[in-house]
Amino acid sequence: MSTTVTSSCSLIPQFRTTNDLPSSSASKPYRFSSIPKVCRIRCQSTSTDEKRNKSRNVLDNASNLLTNFLSGGNLGNMPVAEGAHGSVYKLAFGPKAFVVISDPIVARHILRENSFSYDKGVLADILEPIMGKGLIPADLETWKQRRRVIAPGFHTLYLEAMVKMFVKCSERSVSKLEKLLEAKNLQGGQEIELDLEAEFSNLALDIIGLGVFNYDFGSVTKESPVIKAVYGTLFEAEHRSTFYFPYWKFPPARWLVPRQRKFASDLKIINDCLDGLIKNAKETRQITNYNACSIVGLLFKNVKTFIHRKRMLRNCRKGTTQISRHVNIFHPVINLPLNLYVSLPYACKLFQDASLLRFLVDMRGVDVDDRQYVYNLMKQLRDDLMTMLIAGHETTAAVLTWAVFLLAQHPDKMKKAQVEVDAVVSQGGINLESLKKLEYVRLIISESLRLYPQPPLLIRRSLKSDRLPGGYMGDKEGYQIPAGTDIFISTYNLHRSPYYWEKPNEFEPERFLVQRDSNGIEGWAGFDPSRSPGALYPNEGVSDFAFLPFGGGPRRCVGDQFALMESTIGLAMLLHKFDVELKGSPESVECVTGATIHTKNGLFCKLKKRSHIH
Numbered sequence: 001m002s003t004t005v006t007s008s009c010s011l012i013p014q015f016r017t018t019n020d021l022p023s024s025s026a027s028k029p030y031r032f033s034s035i036p037k038v039c040r041i042r043c044q045s046t047s048t049d050e051k052r053n054k055s056r057n058v059l060d061n062a063s064n065l066l067t068n069f070l071s072g073g074n075l076g077n078m079p080v081a082e083g084a085h086g087s088v089y090k091l092a093f094g095p096k097a098f099v100v101i102s103d104p105i106v107a108r109h110i111l112r113e114n115s116f117s118y119d120k121g122v123l124a125d126i127l128e129p130i131m132g133k134g135l136i137p138a139d140l141e142t143w144k145q146r147r148r149v150i151a152p153g154f155h156t157l158y159l160e161a162m163v164k165m166f167v168k169c170s171e172r173s174v175s176k177l178e179k180l181l182e183a184k185n186l187q188g189g190q191e192i193e194l195d196l197e198a199e200f201s202n203l204a205l206d207i208i209g210l211g212v213f214n215y216d217f218g219s220v221t222k223e224s225p226v227i228k229a230v231y232g233t234l235f236e237a238e239h240r241s242t243f244y245f246p247y248w249k250f251p252p253a254r255w256l257v258p259r260q261r262k263f264a265s266d267l268k269i270i271n272d273c274l275d276g277l278i279k280n281a282k283e284t285r286q287i288t289n290y291n292a293c294s295i296v297g298l299l300f301k302n303v304k305t306f307i308h309r310k311r312m313l314r315n316c317r318k319g320t321t322q323i324s325r326h327v328n329i330f331h332p333v334i335n336l337p338l339n340l341y342v343s344l345p346y347a348c349k350l351f352q353d354a355s356l357l358r359f360l361v362d363m364r365g366v367d368v369d370d371r372q373y374v375y376n377l378m379k380q381l382r383d384d385l386m387t388m389l390i391a392g393h394e395t396t397a398a399v400l401t402w403a404v405f406l407l408a409q410h411p412d413k414m415k416k417a418q419v420e421v422d423a424v425v426s427q428g429g430i431n432l433e434s435l436k437k438l439e440y441v442r443l444i445i446s447e448s449l450r451l452y453p454q455p456p457l458l459i460r461r462s463l464k465s466d467r468l469p470g471g472y473m474g475d476k477e478g479y480q481i482p483a484g485t486d487i488f489i490s491t492y493n494l495h496r497s498p499y500y501w502e503k504p505n506e507f508e509p510e511r512f513l514v515q516r517d518s519n520g521i522e523g524w525a526g527f528d529p530s531r532s533p534g535a536l537y538p539n540e541g542v543s544d545f546a547f548l549p550f551g552g553g554p555r556r557c558v559g560d561q562f563a564l565m566e567s568t569i570g571l572a573m574l575l576h577k578f579d580v581e582l583k584g585s586p587e588s589v590e591c592v593t594g595a596t597i598h599t600k601n602g603l604f605c606k607l608k609k610r611s612h613i614h
């Protein structure tokens with residue numbers, strides 16, 4: 001049972017519904033939350049009755065005391081959450097104060113300008129048992145090493161191979177729906193009713209399994225112990241994020257509490273599966289002799305270019321530079337033979353197994369004589385894979401769910417998207433190139449992420465004292481915060497703020513095409529798509545940190561393009577075949593658990609085959 005704290009503050013998410021938050025129902029085992037109960041707040045009332053004010057003051061004083069005690073400093077002049085929206089405010093929550101940020105200037109400071117003064121705080125505490133030292137919860141030192149290794153994995157050739165896989169997996173999902181409809185037709189029915197959220201969850205799981213470790217969960221068509229274990233782990237993450245104290249940290253609880261025993265056994269199933277996949281990837285490793293390219297390089301250009309090339313290749317082998325850059329340094333015309341020599345073997349391998357695991361194992365190498373090294377490498381790989389499995393699954397499923405939820409309420413926009421999709425499909429189908437023509441579908445995905453960001457909060461903890469900017473309408477002097485301050489950057493508030501968005505609560509995918517000036521907001525550069533020419537999707541750069549679906553700064557999502565392309569393709573292929581209507585009232589479905597905003601009881605829809613499809 002989840003407790004909802006009624007507050008007059010503007011901490012996200014502000015729900016339109018007054019329904020209770022979902023309990024940890026067994027019918028929805030895959031719901032994942034990585035944000036603790038303290039974030040699960042709804043703004044329901046603006047009542048300022050004296051009694052509540054008094055108790056709030058008591059709480060505020062208590063939280064100040066505790067925060068001072070824990071971090072040796074105080075939150076000084078920062079306003080307390082009381083009724084009004086604010087850029088920066090302090091929220092007394094039980095015996096602890098949290099700082100809530102709903103301002104792009106302050107978000108930019110924390111995420112980009114002073115990013116290395118913050119770590120993941122509460123989020124890391126919760127995720128560490130599951131993701132270990134994976135990128136999301138990792139401390140700064142670990143993160144620096146890991147990010148350098150993983151980010152290059154998302155290079156252009158990889159994304160190209162992924163697009164093909166997204167199409168295949170989406171076809172599998174759509175064909176399952178078609179079969180259901182055919183069966184219904186036999187009984188005289190014209191449409192099927194089903195929970196699209198569950199379908200999207202299966203699709204996203206299959207895609208992430210193939211994209212990250214070339215493992216086909218096949219969850220669209222079957223269940224397996226590994227899938228069950230994945231959902232079980234996510235379920236436990238949700239429990240942990242919403243429980244009052246971390247009892248699981250006491251070793252006996254791991255044996256005595258049945259759910260903790262189950263969690264351990266789920267983790268073991270997943271880890272065994274990952275270990276098997278890593279072992280297999282290691283055994284089938286084919287060392288591409290990238291250094292040999294340096295000899296061929298002598299034939300080309302001058303010595304300076306050669307040295308530069310050699311350095312890039314060395315880095316590439318170590319995994320410290322991006323393969324896309326590495327491929328680019330071989331000028332396509334001048335160095336054609338060299339280019340082919342390097343990229344063909346890699347491209348061939350991509351054809352067989354394009355997964356990130358393949359890339360990480362091939363590029364990093366394994367010194368089989370050093371057992372400790374191998375152990376660490378295995379552990380590191382496992383944490384990385386687990387992190388991406390979790391980070392890339394529920395988030396994408398939620399984006400697709402909300403996109404359909406919004407489209408079903410705007411049939412004109414659904415039609416517009418279908419016209420676009422039909423044109424692209426009739427000209428040869430969906431691929432990386434034709435994705436560029438799916439502009440409206442891409443905008444729909446971005447607008448869904450604006451209205452329903454996943455996660456709705458970014459969590460940080462200050463590692464040292466800092467002075468936050470005051471932000472729009474805040475204190476010009478800014479706000480001093482001590483080390484240890486817990487911070488929530490409320491993307492949900494930011495994405496729906498009337499200061500940065502016109503008609504902020506309306507579904508208007510076209511808004512991303514229009515420039516918006518800073519509206520007199522000092523320190524904010526406004527919204528300007530031309531700041532990121534050629535980008536397929538709007539980002540924090542074009543909005544100067546008013547649009548943060550993938551975070552911003554160095555700890556920005558590493559899988560953003562993967563996720564956006566996957567969602568665009570999944571949605572386009574569904575809309576090509578079906579008209580979708582919501583079953584039930586839209587107001588009754590909005591709900592949240594930490595990492596994703598999801599529906600209360602699934603997204604039940606009616607699917608009708610479109611008349612032009614035979």
Ligand code: HEM
Nearest residue numbers: 135136388391392395396454549550551555557558559563
């Ligand atoms: C629509 C889908 C997705 C959304 C909305 C999303 C959102 C985010 C956000 C907001 C962050 C930053 C968190 C923070 O600053 O605290 C993040 C980080 C991350 N995401 Fe995603 N993500 C998505 C899909 C994916 C996918 C598909 C992958 C992997 C294949 C992925 C891997 C990661 C990783 C590894 C990080 C940590 C990056 C770092 O700290 O360096 N995400 N994601």
